[in-house]
Amino acid sequence: MGSGHSGNRVLACAIFVALLLGASGGALAEGFDPIEATNQYLASVSPEDEANTNAYVDTGYQIQVMGLILNLVVAGLLLRLGWSAKWRDLAERLVKWRFLQAFIYTPIYLVVTAVIGFPLAWYSGFYVERKFGLGTQDFGSWFVELLQELGIGLIVFSLFIAFLYLIIRLSPQRWWMWGSGLVISFMALLMLAGPVFIEPIFNEYRPMDEGPLKEKILSIARANGMSVDDVKQVDASKQTNRVSANVSGLFGTTRIALNDNLLNRTSPDGVEAVMAHEIGHYVLNHIWKTMTYFVLIFLVGFALASGAFKSLVRRRGRAWGVRGVEDYAGFPLLYAIAAIFFFVTTPMFNTLTRVHETEADLFAINATQNPDAWAEVALLTSEYRKLHPPVWEEKYLNHHPSPWARIHMAMVWKAEHLPAEESPVVLDHRMKPTASPDEGATLQTD
Numbered sequence: 246m247g248s249g250h251s252g253n254r255v256l257a258c259a260i261f262v263a264l265l266l267g268a269s270g271g272a273l274a275e276g277f278d279p280i281e282a283t284n285q286y287l288a289s290v291s292p293e294d295e296a297n298t299n300a301y302v303d304t305g306y307q308i309q310v311m312g313l314i315l316n317l318v319v320a321g322l323l324l325r326l327g328w329s330a331k332w333r334d335l336a337e338r339l340v341k342w343r344f345l346q347a348f349i350y351t352p353i354y355l356v357v358t359a360v361i362g363f364p365l366a367w368y369s370g371f372y373v374e375r376k377f378g379l380g381t382q383d384f385g386s387w388f389v390e391l392l393q394e395l396g397i398g399l400i401v402f403s404l405f406i407a408f409l410y411l412i413i414r415l416s417p418q419r420w421w422m423w424g425s426g427l428v429i430s431f432m433a434l435l436m437l438a439g440p441v442f443i444e445p446i447f448n449e450y451r452p453m454d455e456g457p458l459k460e461k462i463l464s465i466a467r468a469n470g471m472s473v474d475d476v477k478q479v480d481a482s483k484q485t486n487r488v489s490a491n492v493s494g495l496f497g498t499t500r501i502a503l504n505d506n507l508l509n510r511t512s513p514d515g516v517e518a519v520m521a522h523e524i525g526h527y528v529l530n531h532i533w534k535t536m537t538y539f540v541l542i543f544l545v546g547f548a549l550a551s552g553a554f555k556s557l558v559r560r561r562g563r564a565w566g567v568r569g570v571e572d573y574a575g576f577p578l579l580y581a582i583a584a585i586f587f588f589v590t591t592p593m594f595n596t597l598t599r600v601h602e603t604e605a606d607l608f609a610i611n612a613t614q615n616p617d618a619w620a621e622v623a624l625l626t627s628e629y630r631k632l633h634p635p636v637w638e639e640k641y642l643n644h645h646p647s648p649w650a651r652i653h654m655a656m657v658w659k660a661e662h663l664p665a666e667e668s669p670v671v672l673d674h675r676m677k678p679t680a681s682p683d684e685g686a687t688l689q690t691d
């Protein structure tokens with residue numbers, strides 16, 4: 246114990262000396278160091294909260310893997326047990342028009358897979374959200390919303406399947422080309438209808454209260470070429486504690502909305518920064534750019550699916566009761582191939598989104614000229630995003646920049662905009678614009 250005690254004293258001395266050295270290095274703190282400023286922001290998050298978020302995010306990754314496994318197992322069962330073929334037979338018996346058969350096959354498929362997938366839906370959508378302090382719903386209201394989503398899914402997905410198989414029948418060899426166009430058309434329709442028909446089912450969107458804050462937000466929109474005359478406020482606290490906002494709709498239905506958590510938990514400057522970010526998504530045409538990427542991605546995905554489907558059905562089609570690609574009974578196979586494709590391409594989708602998010606972040610900081618307001622709200626996202634994940638995780642698994650990346654971006658902006666006499670380290674930091682060794686690696690490899 247004695248040696249342990251003196252060991253502690255040596256350690257204490259070492260820490261004391263280190264603190265002194267750190268303090269004397271404080272000459273640098275008179276200027277403005279973006280990395281130091283970023284770390285100061287991050288230091289306000291307690292280790293317990295950080296560990297809680299890390300566990301939440303890691304659980305999310307596990308759920309993604311479980312989802313893929315579930316999709317593959319269910320598809321395998323529906324084919325091997327002959328259920329899918331039975332539903333196809335039933336649809337053919339009930340109606341002769343093949344287009345309409347989709348409206349019998351698809352609802353059965355969706356209801357059965359929803360029942361089998363319910364435990365995972367409950368775990369990811371209800372249990373985990375509440376366990377980590379994000380979800381605010383009780384089981385009843387959560388379950389009602391799940392049923393409403395299923396109801397919307399039955400209509401939209403049945404329509405989609407009916408048109409997809411129509412295209413397949415019209416062009417059995419080239420359906421994958423037209424299929425990509427069909428997906429984008431459906432996406433555009435859903436976006437158009439979202440603010441008018443779908444979102445009001447789950448939440449109340451009302452005009453934001455008049456006042457200086459609303460005026461500021463509308464002013465940023467006007468100054469940047471977005472013609473909106475209103476900002477909506479949504480009662481998101483009904484479902485979650487998360488702070489967020491969004492831009493949705495298309496053409497005439499476009500609108501920007503902020504959630505009540507944002508209003509209740511953030512300073513007016515923070516709200517303004519978030520809304521400038523949403524305006525940035527609109528002004529930078531992110532919706533249209535995303536749809537353009539999706540056309541190309543779905544083209545590749547459907548082409549691969551078409552090839553894989555053919556070769557698998559050639560071998561196993563008879564056992565599964567699947568006649569060919571134009572047969573509704575083969576849908577679980579098509580879905581399983583799509584599930585693998587989207588799982589494998591997740592890092593690519595994440596990067597596409599993250600690039601847009603970073604652009605909207607910079608837009609917001611430039612439009613508001615208030616990097617600290619951006620840092621304030623970026624820090625709040627640490628309730629559901631890892632503060633400073635390793636570079637590989639940020640690159641491949643994150644669809645939004647981490648709080649560290651966002652705050653650092655704001656602090657670099659701040660350093661570059663400080664009056665020269667206030668920021669003697671600006672030049673110094675220009676020589677090493679990448680903050681951590683992690684980020685250095687990003688820049689080198691990108």
Ligand SMILES: [Zn+2]
Pocket residue numbers: 522526602605
């Ligand atoms: Zn965004």
